[in-house]
Amino acid sequence: MVELTLLYKDNDPYCHQALEALEYISLEEEFRDFHIALVDVQDDHKDYPRLPVALVNNRKVYQGEENEDYTSCKEKLRNAMLEALKEAA
Numbered sequence: 001m002v003e004l005t006l007l008y009k010d011n012d013p014y015c016h017q018a019l020e021a022l023e024y025i026s027l028e029e030e031f032r033d034f035h036i037a038l039v040d041v042q043d044d045h046k047d048y049p050r051l052p053v054a055l056v057n058n059r060k061v062y063q064g065e066e067n068e069d070y071t072s073c074k075e076k077l078r079n080a081m082l083e084a085l086k087e088a089a
Contacts, residue, residue: 001033001034001035002033002034002035002056002081002084002088003034003035003057004022004035004037004055004056004061004081004084005039005054005055005056006022006036006038006052006053006054006055007039007048007051007052007054007055008038008039008041008051008052009040009041009042009051010040012051012052014051014052014064014066014068015051015064017064017068017073018054018062018064018077019038019052020070021070021073021074021077022036024074025074030082031085034081048060050063050065050066051063051064052064054080056080056084061080061081061083062077062080
């Protein structure tokens with residue numbers, strides 16, 4: 001099982017976009033063994049000033065970008081998750 005941790009802020013639209021993308025991706029057969037942990041960051045995170053951030057084994061595999069659209073976000077998260085599966089195999 002691979003664990004992905006998503007650091008997000010509840011009031012951030014880009015974070016909500018990433019949450020929705022992860023929810024969709026997790027329905028795909030190849031990602032059913034992923035464990036996704038969600039961490040709502042209340043204050044500014046010193047290591048990751050721009051959220052959302054996805055971590056696998058405490059290594060950043062995705063960081064949201066300003067003005068990133070949903071399709072791009074979903075594609076980058078999916079590619080990061082595929083890469084994590086390859087590393088775990």
